[in-house]
Amino acid sequence: MITANKFFNRLRGPGLSPTGSWEAWKRTKILPALAMHHVPDQGVDDKSPPLKAYVNHGRWVAKCECGGCELVWEEGLFFCMSCLNGAHGHKVRRVVFPRSRKRIEGLLAQRPVINRNWKPNETLAALEDENKAHAAELLGGAQ
Numbered sequence: 001m002i003t004a005n006k007f008f009n010r011l012r013g014p015g016l017s018p019t020g021s022w023e024a025w026k027r028t029k030i031l032p033a034l035a036m037h038h039v040p041d042q043g044v045d046d047k048s049p050p051l052k053a054y055v056n057h058g059r060w061v062a063k064c065e066c067g068g069c070e071l072v073w074e075e076g077l078f079f080c081m082s083c084l085n086g087a088h089g090h091k092v093r094r095v096v097f098p099r100s101r102k103r104i105e106g107l108l109a110q111r112p113v114i115n116r117n118w119k120p121n122e123t124l125a126a127l128e129d130e131n132k133a134h135a136a137e138l139l140g141g142a143q
Contacts, residue, residue: 005022005073
């Protein structure tokens with residue numbers, strides 16, 4: 001599954017490190033976006049509940065209250081480029097991945113990308129049942 005780290009690791013260019021790091025993204029995208037609105041770096045919001053990461057077409061994402069959706073970082077961080085986390089004082093939000101992340105990824109990896117979806121309220125048993133019910137559609141044929 002793709003996280004922001006994996007996605008942006010593929011980018012190369014001025015100011016972006018080849019490691020797809022959060023710090024490089026913050027320095028080259030977030031801070032300039034905040035500066036355009038005359039907002040200094042506000043740090044991390046450690047008071048609000050963390051957002052829950054979910055999988056959408058093979059990408060680990062989180063949804064902002066404004067309706068925006070962004071890839072999440074392995075570091076457990078999220079910043080909405082639509083509203084600049086305005087409802088949270090423009091602070092970076094925390095994100096949590098599920099404890100069963102590796103198992104979820106394993107089950108989803110068997111599916112075509114368009115069907116690699118998981119929401120926090122879905123159980124591992126439900127994912128397994130879906131894979132069984134659609135075995136012919138799984139990558140590599142029936143499992």
